[in-house]
Amino acid sequence: MTASFSNKLRRGISPVMLAIVMAVALVLWLLLGDQRSAQDEAPPPKELAAEQLHKVETRWSQAEPLSREQVLQGQLLPWQQVQVMxxxxxxxxxxxxxxxxxxxxxxxxxxxxxxxxxxxxxxxxxxxxxxxxxxxxxxxxxxxxxxxxxxxxxxxxxxxxxxxxxxxxxxxxxxxxxxxxxxxxxxxxxxxxxxxxxxxxxxMSVVNVERLKATAQIPQQEANRVAEGQAVKIRLLDGRELEGEVNFVSLAADPQTRSFYVEVEVANPESWRVAGGSATLRIQLPPVMAHRFSPALLRLGAGGELGVRAVDENGQVIHYPVRVVAMTEAGATVEGLPERLQVITQGAGFVDPGQQVRTELVPPGEQNDASGVAPIETQPLPGQGAAE
Known part of the structure; x- marks a missing residue:
């Protein structure tokens, strides 16, 4: 019975059909064999990249409101002074x-x-x-x-x-x-x-000193921070203080000094004899959100700008340009950053912006890079204060 079935099968399949079936079987065997060989020889690309990523230490930094003041050296003048001719x-x-x-x-x-x-x-x-x-x-x-x-x-x-x-x-x-x-x-x-x-x-000379006029020159890089209506504290050489308000900021800089003229209206209710003397002006600026870091975390970017390196949510390094508001023993206070960011505290010098890294988040209080600095306090802008 078996022999008769085989003879019937050979008689029902032509040589062409048999060749096609054998060719399809060969192709399937080759494909399955290549896939298994690739899996046996190399690990997935993701596993390979994870082992080679550079490791950096990071901590979360939260911005805090910073009250600022612009410190200028100026002089006090009578509000009105005329020589009658x-x-x-x-x-x-x-x-x-x-x-x-x-x-x-x-x-x-x-x-x-x-x-x-x-x-x-x-x-x-x-x-x-x-x-x-x-x-x-x-x-x-x-x-x-x-x-x-x-x-x-x-x-x-x-x-x-x-x-x-x-x-x-x-x-x-x-x-x-x-x-x-x-x-x-x-x-x-x-x-x-x-x-x-x-x-x-x-x-005769007639003066009005019930109000005073405090004048000063503000550097061009700080001129945009000062505006009419801002409160001003005026400290005299003898330690007494008066209060005033910015009355005028010139629109054009002095061609010799490249600085802008600032005029402050000062109340002098007791008619103190201070007109003509020098004084320190502390202009109260609007608060900004600022971070404080160790100066060791500040680095130069590709364009020479000062900045801080951090890691985004995708694990990539970002260079954030910053502006130094104050530099003290407690640390560098900077602005221009997001309110919250994961700043690199160790290993920033070995990675570049855009590079993928592995992060190790250091809990607060365990930093060994002096990045755990004191809380932000009110600070004058750098380079504007002088000995009072």
Whole structure:
């Protein structure tokens, strides 16, 4: 029975079909054999890369609010200070205000001799009235065609000239008594009774020190940090302090120093005698989120910028440029970083930005690189403080 089945099978399969079946079987055997050989000879690529990744130590750093101040050296000036000048010539007849006396705006300071200016004023008034009468009469005659239009125009010009002369004479008499330009104090006398003065000669100095003006120069790299309205603490050389507010920051730098002019309005309720002296200005800047590291963690980037190296969530090294806010014995306080990052504390010098690394997270308090520095405290900006 078996022999007859085999004979029937050989008779039912052609040589061509048999060759195709054998070829397919051979191809399947070769494919299965290559796959098994590859698995036996080499480990997966991922296992190989994990063994060769560089290992670094890291710790988490959390940014904290940092109150900053810009420290500048400047000087204090009176809020207003004017030298009252003579505007007419004459002899000083009387000093109406003494040095140190308070004056109100428009109050007479001294009396100059008249030098005939009052008589000139009376004459100017009389001429002005005369010219007005002449013009009024001519206009009445013009209605009857007894006066030409040109005559009317000439008389109008005479009236205008007489009015200008009258105004000048009134001012000349007014200048016999120079007045205070604003509320303040007479700071200095520059003339004495009996002294003869000419126009533009200084007579008295009037100052207003109920408010003061603190001025300073801010370096160009720090100018954008200061704005109008920021609070300022002013420390005097004797240790006393005043408070003020930024009143003005110039838009253009001084071409000689490349620094910007800053003006601060300072309250002086007790009228301290400090105008003209030097002072230290501490401008209170808006707080920033800052990190504090050991200076050993700061490195230069490819472009020469100072920065810190950290690891992202994918285990790749990132170089973050930073700006140093303060450098003290407690560490380097920097800004420009994310609020939270995994900073490399050991091995940063052996890896490059973009490189994949293996990380070992060091718990807080176990760092051996002096990166566990003290908490952030208020610090002035570097390079701006001077000895007080």
């Amino acid at each position: 003579a505007q007419v010539s004459g002899r000083v007849e009387k000093l109406l205000k003494q040095q140190g006396e308070r004056v109100s705006a428009g109050e007479p300071l001294l009396q100059l001799s008249d030098e005939g200016r009052s008589q000139q004023l009376e004459q100017a008034r009389a001429i002005y009235r005369l010219r007005q009468k002449e013009l009024e009469g001519a206009r009445k005659l013009r209605a009857s065609n007894y006066v030409t239009e040109n005559e009317i125009v000439r008389l109008e010009g005479e009236v205008a000239r007489a009015q200008a002369d009258l105004s000048a004479a009134q001012l000349a008499v007014k200048y016999n008594q120079p007045v205070a330009p604003f509320d303040g104090v007479v700071d200095r006398h520059h003339v004495e009774v009996g002294e003869y003065v000419q126009p533009a000669d200084p007579l």
